Amino acid sequence: xxxxxxxxxxxxDGVAEAPDDWHxxxxxxxxxxxIGAGMGTSDAMLLGRVQYEEFAAHWPTSxxxxxxxxxxxxxYVASTTLTEATWNNSEIIGGDVLAGxxxxxxxxxxxxxITGSLTLVQSLLRAGMLDQLQLFVHxxxxxxxxxxxxxxxxxxxxxxxxxxxxxxxxLNQIYAPAK
Numbered sequence: 371x372x373x374x375x376x377x378x379x380x381x382x383d384g385v386a387e388a389p390d391d392w393h394x395x396x397x398x399x400x401x402x403x404x405i406g407a408g409m410g411t412s413d414a415m416l417l418g419r420v421q422y423e424e425f426a427a428h429w430p431t432s433x434x435x436x437x438x439x440x441x442x443x444x445x446y447v448a449s450t451t452l453t454e455a456t457w458n459n460s461e462i463i464g465g466d467v468l469a470g471x472x473x474x475x476x477x478x479x480x481x482x483x484i485t486g487s488l489t490l491v492q493s494l495l496r497a498g499m500l501d502q503l504q505l506f507v508h509x510x511x512x513x514x515x516x517x518x519x520x521x522x523x524x525x526x527x528x529x530x531x532x533x534x535x536x537x538x539x540x541l542n543q544i545y546a547p548a549k
Contacts, residue, residue, distance in 0.1 A: 372475050373501035374416060376484040376491045377408055378518050380505050386488055387515035396508050400536040408504065409439065413480035416471070418487035419449035426457035446474060446482070448490050468497055475499070492521045502546055503528065509539035 379389035417425065422445070429440040445460040448467045455462050463470035471494070474482065484491060494500040505518070527548035534542045 373481045375481050375502040377504040380507050381510050381512040383511045384517035385512040385515040386518040392510055396538040396540050398538050404542050411481045412483040414444040414482045416446045416482050416484045418490035419452045421487040422447045495526050505543045507541040
């Protein structure tokens with residue numbers, strides 16, 4: 371069975387919204403290696419509609435070093451409203467999204483990575499379908515914006531499987547379901 375692995379950039383006060391406004395001063399080779407390690411085990415991305423639309427607007431014309439990877443990676447978009455996914459290698463999981471993701475998990479392949487997509491991550495946590503949660507906790511208080519746990523209204527037990535501190539002060543925390 372494939373694993374679904376979420377990686378989120380988070381401020382010290384839990385904000386995960388708009389990391390492009392506060393994340394980059396803390397990005398270094400250590401974080402790049404940790405992100406690269408996660409990308410190395412996955413052969414697909416799972417994105418919510420909003421994250422998909424943001425990425426699809428940026429990556430096809432980007433000359434960033436990750437552009438080839440992002441543009442050529444298989445992408446699944448969890449959405450009940452999106453009707454067309456034109457970005458290279460993209461497929462919509464619509465209708466009963468959780469059932470579609472369960473089916474995806476049982477298909478052949480490597481891990482499935484989620485970057486951002488807070489609503490999707492929250493839904494998968496509530497449904498017990500997220501296999502790993504990686505939080506890159508940045509040493510900054512943002513003060514406003516969506517927090518990664520905002521829509522979680524029930525207790526979800528996790529176990530910490532590893533934690534590292536980067537030289538920038540970012541804490542790389544990796545959690546798995548406690549069950």
